[in-house]
Amino acid sequence: MAKVVAVTGNEACANALRQVNPDVCGIYPITPQTDMMQRFASFIADGKVDTEPILVESEHSSMSACIGASAAGGRVVTATSSQGLALMWEMLHIASGDRLPIIMPLVNRALSAPLNIHGDHSDGMGARDTGWIQLWSENAQEAYDNTIQAFRIGEHMDIRLPVMICLDGFIISHSIERMEYLEDDEVKNFVGEFKNMYPLLDLDKPKSYGPLILTDLYHEYKRAQHEVMLKVKDVVLGVAKDFEKLSGRKYGLFESYRLEDADIALVIVNSAAGTSKDVIDEFRSKGIKAGLLKPRLFRPFPYDEVAEALKNTKAVCVMDRADSFGGYGPLFMEISSALYQLKERPLMINKIYGLGGRDYLPSHAELVLNELNEIAQNGKIRTIKEYIGVRE
């Protein structure tokens, strides 16, 4: 039986980790993640989990220790934000290159400089090419559900890759929402026993992890990493189906909201999607066919499915809460890559919003949807990329 609770996103994720009961975790504080792992530390102190913590001296060491622990053979978790993820960057590639299914909630936060502790997606989007699977979450419920599903996805014997679960700093991590917890036993059974692959602790069959591979086989090694990523979509959908049976909550590669017959569409990830949906409803009530696509699986990116979902729209705005300075926003680049394959494509614009925790308001969505409506009618784009909600 599901339990209805009022909790923060951090508390929800900490509880998901408690219910999974991993063997080892790395803990290091960084705002706004800190609160998640300190809650988990209380579970350890109160004997509610078997987890051995490593109270590291940096996020670089946290990911290094998680890699060592995972290679040793067992279930490993950690969590971070922003600068912490940036410091881990080198090791993120090694976790995925070594095919280690480490699970890590990432509480999205802006990157320095200037120093800013609030939510945006610069950290997660910057980790796009690290070889991690990325699941993005709109609210505490999704962050909780994604965290639980991440274990089944990353640990799948055909996959064995690390998974990052992204949730918005403060907006989700620190706001109390109504959501439902699964029972401890339900989570335990859903996730199942951890299955080892080539553990270092199999002393009778010594393994070497982390060889030097130069021009002879490096290229093949990296292709293998690409190929395993291609299998992830099906696993994500299979796990989502099982999860729906258990929870009644449906997940896909992305969420389509009133998109079926939409002329104009927003593509937006994480918490701001919720605000946008309200505004979409208002436009619908005015007779404007507006819809929304909210990516969930960002790596690997489901290009074909996204193109299929957006192919009948006339104009699309991709909303990015991160920027690739001098380029388009990272989400825009993915969506335009997806849509380029279509013979007839919608017109596209890109808005950068909410950096460093700047509020995203219904009025912003209204502005964008009105602009999209004009573009759909007259076929003209004023500017492809633009910052919105900027103080001039």
Added chain:
Amino acid sequence: MATALTLKELSKKEDLLTHGHRMCSGCGAPTVVKMVLLATEFPVIAANATGCLEVSTCISEYTAWKIPWIHTAFENAAATLSGVETMYRSLKKQGKIDKEVKFIAFGGDGGTYDIGFQSLSGAMERGHDMTYVCYDNGAYMNTGIQRSSATPLGADTTTCPAGSVIPGKLRARKNLTKIMAAHNIPYAAQASPSHWMDLMKKVQKAHSYEGPKFLNIIAPCNRGWRSKTNDSIALSRLAVSTCYWPLYEIENGVTKITSTPKEKVPVAEFMKPQGRFKHVFEPGNEWLLTRIQEEVDAEWEKLKHAEKCGC
């Protein structure tokens, strides 16, 4: 029970780092590794920092390691191994593993004194049951002989070259062994492959303690030292007899010199066979040789004092 440290008994043991690795002829590092592993009785898991030892012992489909071994990056052998050791403790606590396992990290001086210093300090402070072995050849040899904080005063490297104005490195070495002992770990020691019995005893002593241990072992590099390939052991012996590399241990905070040279040889004898010190013996650089000798003498006196006062 630990194996008796006799050549007869040791010769019966299997080398856990096989022949066929690609370390340079005359390199001190594989000798150090073999001695450490020969003196280890238990099943052992090793972590390796990026460096010569790592790139030369596990390439593509080949590995020279007969034990479970992990390399992840340059600066984090201690952190990586702390993860392996923590998983072991977790599984042991949960009754999923029952064997007694030892954990050893190997890193060069660049990966230990410099870029891996924070990771090492963190792992020592956290109290993981591991022995960290630094094979100290006094520079970043893998990338081509660049200065590290273990490079000796006066040495010529590619980033502190002996030029017409600046005669090589002008700073003395960082005393990492003392710094590690200052973490209040049960055992820290310096060893040399020339004194193999002393080295192996120190390894066994390290394994006899639970918690973090640190061994700093000199490992000549003929490429960086510009010495003869067949001089490695002779040079590591001269490092000891000149007191450039004193053999000592700090056990539970108590310092003990484990080998005192019968006659303290001038440090110039250690330096002369090495091309990296050639300029020190050129006219005009006498002051540098004097300073190097003074540094060695001062460190040796401090060490003797520490032993005498029982600190």
